[in-house]
Amino acid sequence: MAETYSVRSTSDPLRQVSARIVRWSGGAHVEDDDELAAEDPLEIRAVSRDGGMPTRETVAVIMRTPGHDEELTAGFLYGEGFVRARSELATLSLGLDGDGLPSPNILDVESADGASLRQRMREAGYTRRFAVNASCGVCGKNTVAAACASLPRLPLDLDDFTLSPEVLYALPECLRVEQRVFHSTGGLHAAGLFDAGGTLLALREDVGRHNAVDKLVGRALLDGALPLHRHILLVSGRLSFEIVQKALAAGIRLIAAVSAPSSLAVDLAEAGGITLAAFLRDERVNVYTHPHRVAGPQTPRS
Numbered sequence: 001m002a003e004t005y006s007v008r009s010t011s012d013p014l015r016q017v018s019a020r021i022v023r024w025s026g027g028a029h030v031e032d033d034d035e036l037a038a039e040d041p042l043e044i045r046a047v048s049r050d051g052g053m054p055t056r057e058t059v060a061v062i063m064r065t066p067g068h069d070e071e072l073t074a075g076f077l078y079g080e081g082f083v084r085a086r087s088e089l090a091t092l093s094l095g096l097d098g099d100g101l102p103s104p105n106i107l108d109v110e111s112a113d114g115a116s117l118r119q120r121m122r123e124a125g126y127t128r129r130f131a132v133n134a135s136c137g138v139c140g141k142n143t144v145a146a147a148c149a150s151l152p153r154l155p156l157d158l159d160d161f162t163l164s165p166e167v168l169y170a171l172p173e174c175l176r177v178e179q180r181v182f183h184s185t186g187g188l189h190a191a192g193l194f195d196a197g198g199t200l201l202a203l204r205e206d207v208g209r210h211n212a213v214d215k216l217v218g219r220a221l222l223d224g225a226l227p228l229h230r231h232i233l234l235v236s237g238r239l240s241f242e243i244v245q246k247a248l249a250a251g252i253r254l255i256a257a258v259s260a261p262s263s264l265a266v267d268l269a270e271a272g273g274i275t276l277a278a279f280l281r282d283e284r285v286n287v288y289t290h291p292h293r294v295a296g297p298q299t300p301r302s
Contacts, residue, residue, distance in 0.1 A: 006018060006019040006036060008038075009035055009184075011035070011184065012180075012181060012184070014038070014066050014067050015037065015038050015065050015066060015067050015181050015205075016035050016036065016037065016038055016181060016184060016185060017035075017036045017038050018033050018034070018035060018036070019033070019034050019035075019036055020032075020033060020034075021033070021034045035184045035185045036185055036187060037065055037181060037185040037187035037188045037207050038065055038066055038207075039063055039064070039065060039207045040063070040064065040065075040066055040105055041061050041062070041063055041064075041105055042061070042062045042063075042064050042066075042069055042072065042073070042105055042106075042107060043058055043060075043061050043095070043105060043106045043107070044058070044059045044060045044061075044062065044073050044076070044077075044107055044109060045057060045058050045059060045095055045106060045107070045108050045109065046058075046059050046109055046110075046111075047091075047108050047109060047110040048110075048111075049110075054110075056095065056108060059077075059109070060076065062076065062208075062211065063207070063208065064206055064207065064208060064211045065181075065188065065205065065206045065207045065208075065211070066104065066105075068204060068215045068218075068219070069104075069107055070092045070107065070218070070222065071204070071214070071215040071216075071218035071219045071222065072206075072211055072214050072215050072218055073092060073107050073109060073218065074089065074092065074217075074218035074219075074221045074222055075213070075214030075215055075216070075217040075218030075219075075221065075246070076214045076218070077109070078217060078218065078221050078226075078249060078250075079214060079217065079245070079246045079249050081150060081249075083111075083221070085221075086221055086222060086223075086224050087112060088111060088112050088113070089109065089110075089111065089112060089222075090110045090111060090112040091108070091109070091110045092107060092108070092109055093107070093108050094106065094107065094108070095107060095108040144241075144264065144267050144268050144271055148268075148271050148272065151245070151248050151249055151272065153271065153272050153273045154229075154248070154251065154253055154272060154273035154274060155273065156273055156290070156292075159253075159292070159293070161196060161229065161230055161253050161254070161293055162196075162292070162293050162294070162295070163196050163197075163198075163232070163254070163293065163294065164294075164295055165283075165285060165294055165295055167196075167197065167198040168198075168232075168256060168277060168280060168285050168294065169280070169283045169285070170198050171192070171194060171198060171232070171234045171256060171280065172234070172258050172280055172281065174192070174194070174198070174200045175190055175192045175200070175203065175234055175236060178190075178192070178200065178203050179203070179205060179236070180205075181205050182205060182236075187207065188205040188206060188207060189205065189206060189207070189208065189209035189211075189212050189235070189236050189237050190203060190204070190205045190212055190235070190236040191203070191204055191209070191212035191213045191215070191216050191233065191234070191235050191236070192216075192233070192234045192235075193216050193220075193228070193231050193232070193233060194231065194232040194233075194234060195230065195231060195232070196230055196231075196232070198232075201231070202216055202219060204216050204219075209235055209236070209237050209238075209240075209243065210240075210242055210243060210246070212235070213233070213235065213243055213246050213247070214246065216233070217246060217249070217250045220250065226250055226251060227250060227251025227252075228250050228251050228252045229251050229252075229253060230253075231252055231253075232252070232254045232255075232256060233247050233252045233254070233255045233256070234255075234256045234257070234258075234280075235255070235256075235257045235258075236257075236258060237257065237258070237259050238257060238259040238260050238261065238262070238278075239255060239257040239259070239260070239261035239262065239265045239276065239278055240261075240262050240264075240265055241262060241264035241265050241267075241268055243255070243265065244265045244268045244269050244272070244274060244276065245268060247274060248268065248272040248274060252274070253273070253274060253275060253293065254274070254275040254277065254293055254294075255269065255274060255275070255276050255277070256276075256277040256278070256280050256285070257277070257278045257279075257280065258279070258280050258281055259278065259279070260278055260279065261276055261278045261288060266288045266289060269288065269289040269290070270288075270289040270290070273290060274289065274290065275287065275289060275290040275291065275292075275293040275294065276288045276289045276290075277294065
């Protein structure tokens with residue numbers, strides 16, 4: 001009988017593991033190795049220095065695919081509204097485990113002004129820690145009204161960000177060919193950031209679709225590149241409310257997906273001024289909100 005435990009992959013030990021399996025085809029079977037997407041917890045801890053001595057308090061534990069953890073942390077904190085600019089972050093560094101050794105699954109975050117992130121969370125009305133699984137998005141305020149109250153609507157006046165449907169049609173293939181870990185495992189979501197001409201600028205893969213978006217937004221935050229007003233976000237799965245909320249926080253004007261949107265995702269995109277396009281496949285796409293950005297300003301506005 002095949003062993004069922006998994007070990008780190010030799011091809012990508014950070015993001016993949018290898019598992020011994022029994023592979024059946026018809027009536028025959030063989031023992032084989034299979035590649036899996038790695039999923040590990042990341043503990044985000046807030047560092048404060050009241051009285052001069054640093055103290056650490058857990059902010060969130062996120063199930064994620066390892067890699068780009070600083071981006072994931074920055075994007076998560078930005079999407080939750082606890083960090084609004086790169087200048088507010090002093091350091092992001094590996095934390096120590098119970099044995100006093102640096103852990104790849106702990107990230108310590110220190111604010112530039114020394115304020116505790118936990119205090120900011122309490123002031124914002126969050127009274128608990130986050131336990132975020134790979135499929136979870138924003139785990140705090142999650143209504144359209146709350147999102148619109150905390151995030152500004154993207155302006156539609158003087159909006160010169162338009163693109164042809166042909167640009168949209170080409171995006172899924174551009175994303176697919178760059179999904180290296182997905183090709184090996186079949187078990188990861190992807191998010192890609194494109195310019196208005198359809199050039200892929202950055203791609204992140206993760207077991208959580210929200211994590212992949214957080215990594216992209218976190219990279220832009222760390223680079224001082226926010227807001228992303230002239231960029232397109234493409235996700236490999238469905239479009240949820242939380243993904244639209246993260247895009248709205250980042251100032252992204254057009255979101256596309258190869259799968260379906262949820263009703264709240266459409267509601268928030270409409271209220272926030274975002275063009276939402278879904279079912280993007282085989283030179284077809286459904287544009288649900290603010291269609292004037294696709295095919296130019298002659299398209300009627302919603």
